Amino acid sequence: MNINHNPLEFITAKVQETVADTQNLGNQIAAKVEESATVLTAWVQSAPSSMVSAGAIASQEAFKIAHNIRFENLPTNLQWKFARAGMRDGIRNVQEAAKVFESIPAQIRAQGPEAIRNFCQDKDWSHIQARVNGGGNEAANGIFEHFWVNRARGGKDMTVAELAVAKQVLADAAFKAAVAEVVGAAMKGAIASAVIELIFSILENSLLCVEGKITQSELVSEVATATAKAGIAGGAITAILLTLCMIFPPIAALLGAAAMPLAVAGVGFMGIRGWEIFCQGDRIFGITEQAQKFLGMTEQLTVDS
Structure with missing residues:
Protein backbone atom coordinates (compact mmCIF):
# COMPACT_ATOMS: atom_id res chain seq x y z
CA MET A 1 0.00 0.00 0.00
CA ASN A 2 1.40 3.38 -1.13
CA ILE A 3 1.17 6.22 1.35
CA ASN A 4 1.21 9.77 0.03
CA HIS A 5 3.39 11.79 2.38
CA ASN A 6 2.71 15.06 0.56
CA PRO A 7 -0.34 16.77 2.22
CA LEU A 8 -0.74 19.21 -0.67
CA GLU A 9 -1.02 16.43 -3.24
CA PHE A 10 -3.45 14.55 -0.99
CA ILE A 11 -5.70 17.65 -0.58
CA THR A 12 -5.52 18.39 -4.33
CA ALA A 13 -6.56 14.83 -5.15
CA LYS A 14 -9.48 15.00 -2.70
CA VAL A 15 -10.63 18.33 -4.14
CA GLN A 16 -10.49 16.93 -7.69
CA GLU A 17 -12.40 13.86 -6.57
CA THR A 18 -15.07 16.02 -4.88
CA VAL A 19 -15.39 18.24 -7.95
CA ALA A 20 -15.79 15.19 -10.18
CA ASP A 21 -18.45 13.72 -7.87
CA THR A 22 -20.30 17.06 -7.82
CA GLN A 23 -20.21 17.29 -11.61
CA ASN A 24 -21.53 13.75 -11.92
CA LEU A 25 -24.33 14.51 -9.47
CA GLY A 26 -25.17 17.70 -11.36
CA ASN A 27 -25.27 15.81 -14.66
CA GLN A 28 -27.57 13.18 -13.16
CA ILE A 29 -29.93 15.84 -11.79
CA ALA A 30 -29.94 17.68 -15.12
CA ALA A 31 -30.70 14.44 -16.95
CA LYS A 32 -33.61 13.70 -14.59
CA VAL A 33 -34.99 17.23 -15.01
CA GLU A 34 -34.70 16.97 -18.78
CA GLU A 35 -36.39 13.58 -18.75
CA SER A 36 -39.25 14.89 -16.58
CA ALA A 37 -39.65 17.96 -18.79
CA THR A 38 -39.77 15.77 -21.89
CA VAL A 39 -42.45 13.53 -20.36
CA LEU A 40 -44.50 16.56 -19.25
CA THR A 41 -44.17 18.22 -22.67
CA ALA A 42 -45.21 15.04 -24.45
CA TRP A 43 -48.17 14.66 -22.11
CA VAL A 44 -49.37 18.23 -22.69
CA GLN A 45 -48.83 17.98 -26.44
CA SER A 46 -50.82 14.76 -26.55
CA ALA A 47 -53.79 16.52 -24.93
CA PRO A 48 -53.55 20.20 -25.97
CA SER A 49 -57.19 20.91 -25.20
CA SER A 50 -56.41 20.34 -21.53
CA MET A 51 -54.28 23.50 -21.48
CA VAL A 52 -57.06 25.58 -23.02
CA SER A 53 -59.80 24.22 -20.78
CA ALA A 54 -57.74 24.23 -17.61
CA GLY A 55 -56.57 27.79 -18.22
CA ALA A 56 -60.10 28.99 -18.86
CA ILE A 57 -61.62 27.24 -15.83
CA ALA A 58 -58.76 28.21 -13.51
CA SER A 59 -58.83 31.85 -14.60
CA GLN A 60 -62.60 32.03 -14.07
CA GLU A 61 -62.28 30.53 -10.59
CA ALA A 62 -59.34 32.81 -9.81
CA PHE A 63 -61.39 35.83 -10.85
CA LYS A 64 -64.10 34.76 -8.39
CA ILE A 65 -61.52 34.31 -5.63
CA ALA A 66 -59.97 37.74 -6.27
CA HIS A 67 -63.45 39.28 -6.14
CA ASN A 68 -64.66 37.42 -3.06
CA ILE A 69 -61.69 38.15 -0.80
CA ARG A 70 -62.16 41.93 -1.09
CA PHE A 71 -64.21 43.53 1.70
CA THR A 159 -55.47 31.77 27.57
CA VAL A 160 -52.61 30.83 25.25
CA ALA A 161 -54.09 27.34 24.94
CA GLU A 162 -57.55 28.69 24.08
CA LEU A 163 -56.09 31.00 21.45
CA ALA A 164 -54.18 28.07 19.94
CA VAL A 165 -57.37 25.99 19.79
CA ALA A 166 -59.25 28.86 18.08
CA LYS A 167 -56.47 29.21 15.50
CA GLN A 168 -56.53 25.46 14.86
CA VAL A 169 -60.30 25.58 14.28
CA LEU A 170 -59.73 28.28 11.66
CA ALA A 171 -56.91 26.30 10.06
CA ASP A 172 -59.06 23.16 9.84
CA ALA A 173 -61.96 25.10 8.32
CA ALA A 174 -59.57 26.72 5.84
CA PHE A 175 -58.14 23.35 4.79
CA LYS A 176 -61.60 21.85 4.22
CA ALA A 177 -62.70 24.90 2.23
CA ALA A 178 -59.55 24.81 0.10
CA VAL A 179 -59.94 21.10 -0.66
CA ALA A 180 -63.60 21.58 -1.60
CA GLU A 181 -62.77 24.52 -3.88
CA VAL A 182 -59.83 22.80 -5.58
CA VAL A 183 -61.68 19.50 -6.08
CA GLY A 184 -64.71 21.30 -7.53
CA ALA A 185 -62.56 23.32 -9.93
CA ALA A 186 -60.50 20.27 -10.89
CA MET A 187 -63.67 18.37 -11.80
CA LYS A 188 -64.82 21.29 -13.97
CA GLY A 189 -61.42 21.43 -15.66
CA ALA A 190 -61.37 17.68 -16.22
CA ILE A 191 -64.88 17.57 -17.68
CA ALA A 192 -64.34 20.58 -19.96
CA SER A 193 -61.01 19.22 -21.22
CA ALA A 194 -62.40 15.74 -21.80
CA VAL A 195 -65.48 16.99 -23.70
CA ILE A 196 -63.45 19.28 -26.00
CA GLU A 197 -60.86 16.59 -26.67
CA LEU A 198 -63.59 13.99 -27.27
CA ILE A 199 -65.16 16.09 -30.04
CA PHE A 200 -61.90 16.91 -31.78
CA SER A 201 -60.49 13.41 -31.34
CA ILE A 202 -63.57 11.78 -32.87
CA LEU A 203 -63.33 14.07 -35.91
CA GLU A 204 -59.57 13.61 -36.37
CA ASN A 205 -59.52 9.86 -35.90
CA SER A 206 -62.66 9.31 -37.99
CA LEU A 207 -60.87 10.91 -40.94
CA LEU A 208 -57.84 8.69 -40.35
CA CYS A 209 -60.15 5.70 -40.27
CA VAL A 210 -61.76 6.75 -43.57
CA GLU A 211 -58.29 7.01 -45.12
CA GLY A 212 -57.56 3.49 -43.90
CA LYS A 213 -54.68 4.56 -41.69
CA ILE A 214 -56.33 3.12 -38.57
CA THR A 215 -59.01 0.51 -37.93
CA GLN A 216 -62.33 1.11 -36.18
CA SER A 217 -61.05 -0.54 -33.02
CA GLU A 218 -57.97 1.67 -33.12
CA LEU A 219 -60.24 4.68 -33.61
CA VAL A 220 -62.15 3.85 -30.44
CA SER A 221 -58.91 3.24 -28.55
CA GLU A 222 -57.31 6.50 -29.74
CA VAL A 223 -60.40 8.54 -28.87
CA ALA A 224 -60.70 6.96 -25.43
CA THR A 225 -57.00 7.45 -24.68
CA ALA A 226 -56.90 11.07 -25.86
CA THR A 227 -60.08 11.92 -23.93
CA ALA A 228 -58.79 10.31 -20.74
CA LYS A 229 -55.42 12.08 -21.03
CA ALA A 230 -57.09 15.42 -21.63
CA GLY A 231 -59.43 14.95 -18.68
CA ILE A 232 -56.63 13.96 -16.30
CA ALA A 233 -54.29 16.72 -17.51
CA GLY A 234 -57.06 19.35 -17.43
CA GLY A 235 -58.08 18.40 -13.91
CA ALA A 236 -54.48 18.32 -12.69
CA ILE A 237 -53.55 21.68 -14.22
CA THR A 238 -56.69 23.34 -12.86
CA ALA A 239 -56.06 21.87 -9.41
CA ILE A 240 -52.44 23.09 -9.37
CA LEU A 241 -53.39 26.63 -10.45
CA LEU A 242 -56.24 26.87 -7.93
CA THR A 243 -54.05 25.47 -5.15
CA LEU A 244 -51.54 28.24 -5.83
CA CYS A 245 -54.37 30.79 -5.72
CA MET A 246 -55.56 29.41 -2.39
CA ILE A 247 -52.10 29.47 -0.83
CA PHE A 248 -51.12 32.83 -2.32
CA PRO A 249 -54.31 34.93 -2.84
CA PRO A 250 -52.46 37.70 -4.79
CA ILE A 251 -51.88 35.11 -7.54
CA ALA A 252 -55.65 34.86 -7.92
CA ALA A 253 -55.83 38.52 -8.96
CA LEU A 254 -53.10 38.01 -11.56
CA LEU A 255 -54.62 34.83 -12.95
CA GLY A 256 -58.10 36.34 -12.89
CA ALA A 257 -56.85 39.27 -14.99
CA ALA A 258 -55.73 36.73 -17.60
CA ALA A 259 -59.24 35.30 -17.98
CA MET A 260 -60.13 37.20 -21.15
CA PRO A 261 -56.76 36.69 -22.95
CA LEU A 262 -56.90 32.98 -22.12
CA ALA A 263 -60.45 32.73 -23.43
CA VAL A 264 -59.41 34.44 -26.68
CA ALA A 265 -56.36 32.19 -26.97
CA GLY A 266 -58.57 29.15 -26.36
CA VAL A 267 -61.01 30.14 -29.09
CA GLY A 268 -58.07 30.76 -31.42
CA PHE A 269 -56.52 27.39 -30.64
CA MET A 270 -59.76 25.53 -31.24
CA GLY A 271 -60.28 27.49 -34.45
CA ILE A 272 -56.87 26.45 -35.75
CA ARG A 273 -57.47 22.84 -34.82
CA GLY A 274 -60.92 22.93 -36.40
CA TRP A 275 -59.45 24.41 -39.59
CA GLU A 276 -56.85 21.62 -39.76
CA ILE A 277 -59.62 19.04 -39.46
CA PHE A 278 -61.61 20.80 -42.17
CA CYS A 279 -58.59 20.84 -44.50
CA GLN A 280 -58.06 17.13 -43.92
CA GLY A 281 -61.74 16.42 -44.59
CA ASP A 282 -61.66 18.64 -47.69
CA ARG A 283 -58.70 16.67 -49.02
CA ILE A 284 -60.59 13.40 -48.54
CA PHE A 285 -64.14 14.36 -49.50
CA GLY A 286 -63.57 17.42 -51.71
CA ILE A 287 -65.90 19.56 -49.62
CA THR A 288 -64.79 22.81 -51.23
CA GLU A 289 -65.15 21.44 -54.76
CA GLN A 290 -68.63 20.09 -54.04
CA ALA A 291 -69.64 23.40 -52.48
CA GLN A 292 -68.41 25.27 -55.57
CA LYS A 293 -70.31 22.95 -57.85
CA PHE A 294 -73.45 23.38 -55.75
CA LEU A 295 -73.11 27.17 -55.80
CA GLY A 296 -72.45 27.12 -59.52
CA MET A 297 -75.55 25.00 -60.07
CA THR A 298 -77.60 27.38 -57.94
CA GLU A 299 -76.37 30.37 -59.91
CA GLN A 300 -77.18 28.61 -63.22
CA LEU A 301 -80.72 27.83 -62.03
CA THR A 302 -81.18 31.47 -61.05
CA VAL A 303 -80.01 32.65 -64.51
CA ASP A 304 -82.26 30.14 -66.31
CA SER A 305 -85.31 31.17 -64.32
Whole structure:
Protein backbone atom coordinates (compact mmCIF):
# COMPACT_ATOMS: atom_id res chain seq x y z
CA MET A 1 0.00 0.00 0.00
CA ASN A 2 1.40 3.38 -1.13
CA ILE A 3 1.17 6.22 1.35
CA ASN A 4 1.21 9.77 0.03
CA HIS A 5 3.39 11.79 2.38
CA ASN A 6 2.71 15.06 0.56
CA PRO A 7 -0.34 16.77 2.22
CA LEU A 8 -0.74 19.21 -0.67
CA GLU A 9 -1.02 16.43 -3.24
CA PHE A 10 -3.45 14.55 -0.99
CA ILE A 11 -5.70 17.65 -0.58
CA THR A 12 -5.52 18.39 -4.33
CA ALA A 13 -6.56 14.83 -5.15
CA LYS A 14 -9.48 15.00 -2.70
CA VAL A 15 -10.63 18.33 -4.14
CA GLN A 16 -10.49 16.93 -7.69
CA GLU A 17 -12.40 13.86 -6.57
CA THR A 18 -15.07 16.02 -4.88
CA VAL A 19 -15.39 18.24 -7.95
CA ALA A 20 -15.79 15.19 -10.18
CA ASP A 21 -18.45 13.72 -7.87
CA THR A 22 -20.30 17.06 -7.82
CA GLN A 23 -20.21 17.29 -11.61
CA ASN A 24 -21.53 13.75 -11.92
CA LEU A 25 -24.33 14.51 -9.47
CA GLY A 26 -25.17 17.70 -11.36
CA ASN A 27 -25.27 15.81 -14.66
CA GLN A 28 -27.57 13.18 -13.16
CA ILE A 29 -29.93 15.84 -11.79
CA ALA A 30 -29.94 17.68 -15.12
CA ALA A 31 -30.70 14.44 -16.95
CA LYS A 32 -33.61 13.70 -14.59
CA VAL A 33 -34.99 17.23 -15.01
CA GLU A 34 -34.70 16.97 -18.78
CA GLU A 35 -36.39 13.58 -18.75
CA SER A 36 -39.25 14.89 -16.58
CA ALA A 37 -39.65 17.96 -18.79
CA THR A 38 -39.77 15.77 -21.89
CA VAL A 39 -42.45 13.53 -20.36
CA LEU A 40 -44.50 16.56 -19.25
CA THR A 41 -44.17 18.22 -22.67
CA ALA A 42 -45.21 15.04 -24.45
CA TRP A 43 -48.17 14.66 -22.11
CA VAL A 44 -49.37 18.23 -22.69
CA GLN A 45 -48.83 17.98 -26.44
CA SER A 46 -50.82 14.76 -26.55
CA ALA A 47 -53.79 16.52 -24.93
CA PRO A 48 -53.55 20.20 -25.97
CA SER A 49 -57.19 20.91 -25.20
CA SER A 50 -56.41 20.34 -21.53
CA MET A 51 -54.28 23.50 -21.48
CA VAL A 52 -57.06 25.58 -23.02
CA SER A 53 -59.80 24.22 -20.78
CA ALA A 54 -57.74 24.23 -17.61
CA GLY A 55 -56.57 27.79 -18.22
CA ALA A 56 -60.10 28.99 -18.86
CA ILE A 57 -61.62 27.24 -15.83
CA ALA A 58 -58.76 28.21 -13.51
CA SER A 59 -58.83 31.85 -14.60
CA GLN A 60 -62.60 32.03 -14.07
CA GLU A 61 -62.28 30.53 -10.59
CA ALA A 62 -59.34 32.81 -9.81
CA PHE A 63 -61.39 35.83 -10.85
CA LYS A 64 -64.10 34.76 -8.39
CA ILE A 65 -61.52 34.31 -5.63
CA ALA A 66 -59.97 37.74 -6.27
CA HIS A 67 -63.45 39.28 -6.14
CA ASN A 68 -64.66 37.42 -3.06
CA ILE A 69 -61.69 38.15 -0.80
CA ARG A 70 -62.16 41.93 -1.09
CA PHE A 71 -64.21 43.53 1.70
CA GLU A 72 -65.70 46.20 -0.56
CA ASN A 73 -67.27 43.51 -2.76
CA LEU A 74 -69.27 42.04 0.14
CA PRO A 75 -73.04 42.56 0.33
CA THR A 76 -73.91 45.50 2.58
CA ASN A 77 -75.46 43.29 5.28
CA LEU A 78 -72.20 41.32 5.61
CA GLN A 79 -70.11 44.47 5.75
CA TRP A 80 -72.36 45.64 8.58
CA LYS A 81 -71.94 42.29 10.34
CA PHE A 82 -68.17 42.68 10.48
CA ALA A 83 -68.46 46.30 11.54
CA ARG A 84 -70.57 45.17 14.52
CA ALA A 85 -68.89 41.81 15.33
CA GLY A 86 -68.17 41.45 19.05
CA MET A 87 -69.22 45.02 19.85
CA ARG A 88 -71.88 46.07 22.36
CA ASP A 89 -72.09 49.69 21.31
CA GLY A 90 -71.18 51.57 18.15
CA ILE A 91 -69.57 50.24 15.00
CA ARG A 92 -66.06 49.90 13.66
CA ASN A 93 -64.77 52.07 10.83
CA VAL A 94 -64.40 50.52 7.38
CA GLN A 95 -60.68 49.77 7.79
CA GLU A 96 -61.16 47.87 11.07
CA ALA A 97 -64.26 46.06 9.74
CA ALA A 98 -62.20 44.95 6.73
CA LYS A 99 -59.49 43.62 9.06
CA VAL A 100 -62.08 41.60 11.00
CA PHE A 101 -63.33 40.16 7.70
CA GLU A 102 -59.78 39.37 6.59
CA SER A 103 -59.17 37.41 9.80
CA ILE A 104 -61.38 34.74 8.23
CA PRO A 105 -59.04 32.46 6.25
CA ALA A 106 -58.78 33.42 2.58
CA GLN A 107 -59.72 29.87 1.59
CA ILE A 108 -63.17 30.40 3.12
CA ARG A 109 -63.60 33.97 1.87
CA ALA A 110 -62.71 32.74 -1.62
CA GLN A 111 -65.95 30.77 -1.80
CA GLY A 112 -68.12 33.85 -1.53
CA PRO A 113 -70.82 35.37 0.70
CA GLU A 114 -72.77 32.16 1.27
CA ALA A 115 -69.70 30.30 2.52
CA ILE A 116 -68.84 33.26 4.77
CA ARG A 117 -72.36 33.24 6.27
CA ASN A 118 -72.14 29.50 6.89
CA PHE A 119 -68.76 29.95 8.55
CA CYS A 120 -70.09 32.68 10.85
CA GLN A 121 -73.25 30.80 11.82
CA ASP A 122 -71.71 29.12 14.87
CA LYS A 123 -68.91 31.64 15.51
CA ASP A 124 -68.47 34.69 17.72
CA TRP A 125 -65.86 37.40 17.37
CA SER A 126 -64.08 36.71 20.66
CA HIS A 127 -61.91 39.27 22.43
CA ILE A 128 -58.42 37.97 23.20
CA GLN A 129 -58.13 40.46 26.06
CA ALA A 130 -61.58 40.82 27.61
CA ARG A 131 -63.32 44.18 27.53
CA VAL A 132 -63.59 44.22 31.32
CA ASN A 133 -59.81 43.94 31.48
CA GLY A 134 -59.22 46.82 29.12
CA GLY A 135 -59.36 44.96 25.83
CA GLY A 136 -60.36 47.07 22.84
CA ASN A 137 -62.58 46.34 19.84
CA GLU A 138 -59.78 46.62 17.29
CA ALA A 139 -59.38 43.69 14.92
CA ALA A 140 -56.00 42.77 16.39
CA ASN A 141 -57.66 41.96 19.74
CA GLY A 142 -60.03 39.30 18.47
CA ILE A 143 -60.48 36.00 16.70
CA PHE A 144 -63.43 33.97 15.46
CA GLU A 145 -64.21 30.93 17.58
CA HIS A 146 -67.23 28.72 18.39
CA PHE A 147 -69.81 30.85 20.19
CA TRP A 148 -70.33 28.37 23.03
CA VAL A 149 -66.61 28.55 23.89
CA ASN A 150 -66.65 32.33 23.88
CA ARG A 151 -69.82 32.64 25.97
CA ALA A 152 -68.68 30.05 28.51
CA ARG A 153 -65.49 32.06 29.08
CA GLY A 154 -67.42 35.13 30.15
CA GLY A 155 -65.31 38.17 31.00
CA LYS A 156 -61.97 36.35 31.20
CA ASP A 157 -59.00 36.83 28.91
CA MET A 158 -58.27 34.03 26.44
CA THR A 159 -55.47 31.77 27.57
CA VAL A 160 -52.61 30.83 25.25
CA ALA A 161 -54.09 27.34 24.94
CA GLU A 162 -57.55 28.69 24.08
CA LEU A 163 -56.09 31.00 21.45
CA ALA A 164 -54.18 28.07 19.94
CA VAL A 165 -57.37 25.99 19.79
CA ALA A 166 -59.25 28.86 18.08
CA LYS A 167 -56.47 29.21 15.50
CA GLN A 168 -56.53 25.46 14.86
CA VAL A 169 -60.30 25.58 14.28
CA LEU A 170 -59.73 28.28 11.66
CA ALA A 171 -56.91 26.30 10.06
CA ASP A 172 -59.06 23.16 9.84
CA ALA A 173 -61.96 25.10 8.32
CA ALA A 174 -59.57 26.72 5.84
CA PHE A 175 -58.14 23.35 4.79
CA LYS A 176 -61.60 21.85 4.22
CA ALA A 177 -62.70 24.90 2.23
CA ALA A 178 -59.55 24.81 0.10
CA VAL A 179 -59.94 21.10 -0.66
CA ALA A 180 -63.60 21.58 -1.60
CA GLU A 181 -62.77 24.52 -3.88
CA VAL A 182 -59.83 22.80 -5.58
CA VAL A 183 -61.68 19.50 -6.08
CA GLY A 184 -64.71 21.30 -7.53
CA ALA A 185 -62.56 23.32 -9.93
CA ALA A 186 -60.50 20.27 -10.89
CA MET A 187 -63.67 18.37 -11.80
CA LYS A 188 -64.82 21.29 -13.97
CA GLY A 189 -61.42 21.43 -15.66
CA ALA A 190 -61.37 17.68 -16.22
CA ILE A 191 -64.88 17.57 -17.68
CA ALA A 192 -64.34 20.58 -19.96
CA SER A 193 -61.01 19.22 -21.22
CA ALA A 194 -62.40 15.74 -21.80
CA VAL A 195 -65.48 16.99 -23.70
CA ILE A 196 -63.45 19.28 -26.00
CA GLU A 197 -60.86 16.59 -26.67
CA LEU A 198 -63.59 13.99 -27.27
CA ILE A 199 -65.16 16.09 -30.04
CA PHE A 200 -61.90 16.91 -31.78
CA SER A 201 -60.49 13.41 -31.34
CA ILE A 202 -63.57 11.78 -32.87
CA LEU A 203 -63.33 14.07 -35.91
CA GLU A 204 -59.57 13.61 -36.37
CA ASN A 205 -59.52 9.86 -35.90
CA SER A 206 -62.66 9.31 -37.99
CA LEU A 207 -60.87 10.91 -40.94
CA LEU A 208 -57.84 8.69 -40.35
CA CYS A 209 -60.15 5.70 -40.27
CA VAL A 210 -61.76 6.75 -43.57
CA GLU A 211 -58.29 7.01 -45.12
CA GLY A 212 -57.56 3.49 -43.90
CA LYS A 213 -54.68 4.56 -41.69
CA ILE A 214 -56.33 3.12 -38.57
CA THR A 215 -59.01 0.51 -37.93
CA GLN A 216 -62.33 1.11 -36.18
CA SER A 217 -61.05 -0.54 -33.02
CA GLU A 218 -57.97 1.67 -33.12
CA LEU A 219 -60.24 4.68 -33.61
CA VAL A 220 -62.15 3.85 -30.44
CA SER A 221 -58.91 3.24 -28.55
CA GLU A 222 -57.31 6.50 -29.74
CA VAL A 223 -60.40 8.54 -28.87
CA ALA A 224 -60.70 6.96 -25.43
CA THR A 225 -57.00 7.45 -24.68
CA ALA A 226 -56.90 11.07 -25.86
CA THR A 227 -60.08 11.92 -23.93
CA ALA A 228 -58.79 10.31 -20.74
CA LYS A 229 -55.42 12.08 -21.03
CA ALA A 230 -57.09 15.42 -21.63
CA GLY A 231 -59.43 14.95 -18.68
CA ILE A 232 -56.63 13.96 -16.30
CA ALA A 233 -54.29 16.72 -17.51
CA GLY A 234 -57.06 19.35 -17.43
CA GLY A 235 -58.08 18.40 -13.91
CA ALA A 236 -54.48 18.32 -12.69
CA ILE A 237 -53.55 21.68 -14.22
CA THR A 238 -56.69 23.34 -12.86
CA ALA A 239 -56.06 21.87 -9.41
CA ILE A 240 -52.44 23.09 -9.37
CA LEU A 241 -53.39 26.63 -10.45
CA LEU A 242 -56.24 26.87 -7.93
CA THR A 243 -54.05 25.47 -5.15
CA LEU A 244 -51.54 28.24 -5.83
CA CYS A 245 -54.37 30.79 -5.72
CA MET A 246 -55.56 29.41 -2.39
CA ILE A 247 -52.10 29.47 -0.83
CA PHE A 248 -51.12 32.83 -2.32
CA PRO A 249 -54.31 34.93 -2.84
CA PRO A 250 -52.46 37.70 -4.79
CA ILE A 251 -51.88 35.11 -7.54
CA ALA A 252 -55.65 34.86 -7.92
CA ALA A 253 -55.83 38.52 -8.96
CA LEU A 254 -53.10 38.01 -11.56
CA LEU A 255 -54.62 34.83 -12.95
CA GLY A 256 -58.10 36.34 -12.89
CA ALA A 257 -56.85 39.27 -14.99
CA ALA A 258 -55.73 36.73 -17.60
CA ALA A 259 -59.24 35.30 -17.98
CA MET A 260 -60.13 37.20 -21.15
CA PRO A 261 -56.76 36.69 -22.95
CA LEU A 262 -56.90 32.98 -22.12
CA ALA A 263 -60.45 32.73 -23.43
CA VAL A 264 -59.41 34.44 -26.68
CA ALA A 265 -56.36 32.19 -26.97
CA GLY A 266 -58.57 29.15 -26.36
CA VAL A 267 -61.01 30.14 -29.09
CA GLY A 268 -58.07 30.76 -31.42
CA PHE A 269 -56.52 27.39 -30.64
CA MET A 270 -59.76 25.53 -31.24
CA GLY A 271 -60.28 27.49 -34.45
CA ILE A 272 -56.87 26.45 -35.75
CA ARG A 273 -57.47 22.84 -34.82
CA GLY A 274 -60.92 22.93 -36.40
CA TRP A 275 -59.45 24.41 -39.59
CA GLU A 276 -56.85 21.62 -39.76
CA ILE A 277 -59.62 19.04 -39.46
CA PHE A 278 -61.61 20.80 -42.17
CA CYS A 279 -58.59 20.84 -44.50
CA GLN A 280 -58.06 17.13 -43.92
CA GLY A 281 -61.74 16.42 -44.59
CA ASP A 282 -61.66 18.64 -47.69
CA ARG A 283 -58.70 16.67 -49.02
CA ILE A 284 -60.59 13.40 -48.54
CA PHE A 285 -64.14 14.36 -49.50
CA GLY A 286 -63.57 17.42 -51.71
CA ILE A 287 -65.90 19.56 -49.62
CA THR A 288 -64.79 22.81 -51.23
CA GLU A 289 -65.15 21.44 -54.76
CA GLN A 290 -68.63 20.09 -54.04
CA ALA A 291 -69.64 23.40 -52.48
CA GLN A 292 -68.41 25.27 -55.57
CA LYS A 293 -70.31 22.95 -57.85
CA PHE A 294 -73.45 23.38 -55.75
CA LEU A 295 -73.11 27.17 -55.80
CA GLY A 296 -72.45 27.12 -59.52
CA MET A 297 -75.55 25.00 -60.07
CA THR A 298 -77.60 27.38 -57.94
CA GLU A 299 -76.37 30.37 -59.91
CA GLN A 300 -77.18 28.61 -63.22
CA LEU A 301 -80.72 27.83 -62.03
CA THR A 302 -81.18 31.47 -61.05
CA VAL A 303 -80.01 32.65 -64.51
CA ASP A 304 -82.26 30.14 -66.31
CA SER A 305 -85.31 31.17 -64.32
